[in-house]
Every structure is written in C-alpha cells, then in structure tokens.
Amino acid sequence: EAQVTQNPRYLITVTGKKLTVTCSQNMNHEYMSWYRQDPGLGLRQIYYSMNVEVTDKGDVPEGYKVSRKEKRNFPLILESPSPNQTSLYFCASSLIQRANTGELFFGEGSRLTVL
Amino acid sequence: QKEVEQNSGPLSVPEGAIASLNCTYSDRGSQSFFWYRQYSGKSPELIMFIYSNGDKEDGRFTAQLNKASQYVSLLIRDSQPSDSATYLCAVRTANFGNEKLTFGTGTRLTIIP
Numbered sequence: 001e002a003q004v005t006q007n008p009r010y011l012i013t014v015t016g017k018k019l020t021v022t023c024s025q026n027m028n029h030e031y032m033s034w035y036r037q038d039p040g041l042g043l044r045q046i047y048y049s050m051n052v053e054v055t056d057k058g059d060v061p062e063g064y065k066v067s068r069k070e071k072r073n074f075p076l077i078l079e080s081p082s083p084n085q086t087s088l089y090f091c092a093s094s095l096i097q098r099a100n101t102g103e104l105f106f107g108e109g110s111r112l113t114v115l
Numbered sequence: 116q117k118e119v120e121q122n123s124g125p126l127s128v129p130e131g132a133i134a135s136l137n138c139t140y141s142d143r144g145s146q147s148f149f150w151y152r153q154y155s156g157k158s159p160e161l162i163m164f165i166y167s168n169g170d171k172e173d174g175r176f177t178a179q180l181n182k183a184s185q186y187v188s189l190l191i192r193d194s195q196p197s198d199s200a201t202y203l204c205a206v207r208t209a210n211f212g213n214e215k216l217t218f219g220t221g222t223r224l225t226i227i228p
Contacts, residue, residue: 043218090158106158
C-alpha cells in the first residue's frame with residue numbers, strides 16, 4: 001500500500017530534550033516536506049527536500065533540522081524543543097512531475113506536546 | 116494580510132443543498148490552486164485543482180477560479196453528511212525548486228441531516 005508513515009504519532013516531551021520524528025514513504029517520491037498545523041494559522045511549511053542530500057528551509061524553519069540521506073526517509077529533528085513547538089506535524093511527499101497538480105501525499109500526522 | 120484567506124466558519128448547510136466555500140489569495144503570481152479536505156484528526160487529502168479561469172467540475176464538486184479578482188471557490192452539490200470536514204484552500208506560486216503549497220486556515224463545513 002502506497003503511504004507516508006510518521007512516527008511517533010503522539011509524543012509528550014519536556015523542554016530541551018532532543019527528539020526526532022521519522023517520516024518514510026514507499027512511493028519513490030523525490031519531493032518531501034514537513035508542515036506544522038496550528039489553530040488559526042493553518043499548515044505552514046518547515047523544511048522541504050527536492051531529492052537526496054537536497055534540503056531547504058520553508059516558512060518556519062527555526063528550531064528544526066532535517067536530513068535526506070535516503071530517498072524514502074526525511075526525519076524532522078528538534079534539537080532543543082520548546083513549548084512553542086507544540087503542534088500537529090505532517091510529513092508529505094510527491095513526485096516532482098506531479099507537483100504541479102498539488103498532489104501531496106500526507107502522513108497521518110504526529111501530535112507533539114512540549115511541556 | 117494573509118497570503119491565503121478563508122472564512123473559518125463553521126458553515127452549516129442542510130443535506131442535499133449546495134455548499135459554497137470561498138478563498139482569496141494575495142500573490143498575483145500564483146499559478147495553481149487546490150482544495151484539500153481534512154476530516155477531524157486526519158491528514159489533508161486533495162479534492163481538486165484548477166489552473167485556468169473559469170469552472171472545473173468533478174462529480175459533485177466544482178472549483179471556480181477568477182484570477183483578476185484573486186478568488187477561488189469550491190461548490191459542493193447535493194451535500195452529504197460525509198462532506199462534513201474542514202476544507203483547505205492551497206495556492207502554489209512559481210518558485211523553482213520548491214513545490215510549496217501555501218495553505219489557508221480552512222473552513223469548517225457541517226452538513227445537517
């Protein structure tokens with residue numbers, strides 16, 4: 001089954017404790033991206049990657065890191081989480097040539113709470 | 116001014132009626148426009164996309180685009196309770212290397228049986 005898999009789905013952590021949210025897709029998509037969704041602010045892009053070893057900042061990259069060592073994986077790293085990073089996070093992927101159709105495939109989301 | 120604006124709702128529509136969802140955007144260079152549906156607690160899923168001025172129909176859904184007015188809308192005919200969800204308008208602006216979609220905050224739609 002074609003899918004984007006995120007882990008963990010739910011996480012409660014404390015300020016300053018490094019964490020990684022994993023994202024994996026099995027569709028051989030070149031493009032991957034992380035979004036966060038907050039009430040009243042909608043979905044905002046954090047980072048994106050056009051292919052292996054190619055990553056760049058989105059609109060709200062502060063406090064986050066990413067890597068793209070393999071095509072299928074795009075982990076989101078919070079080196080020192082803070083309460084303002086409490087949010088619902090979505091990983092998404094797409095074929096580059098399908099990107100103009102807006103056909104992003106989203107993972108199920110990871111709800112992160114930072115105390 | 117937000118890049119993509121939507122009325123947050125909630126919008127309540129009787130079953131069988133037409134639901135009309137609206138979206139405005141600020142960047143005149145925007146080229147592609149999308150409607151995503153998001154059920155509570157779930158991830159967004161693409162319903163329709165439109166590039167050209169005018170209407171585009173797909174089953175019970177019609178997307179309408181007016182680039183001069185920087186306005187895009189989604190009509191849902193014969194609304195069903197299963198259409199109750201939050202509808203996200205998204206806009207893509209030509210930006211080589213980043214297929215970023217800029218999303219609105221969404222309109223919550225409730226279909227009343």
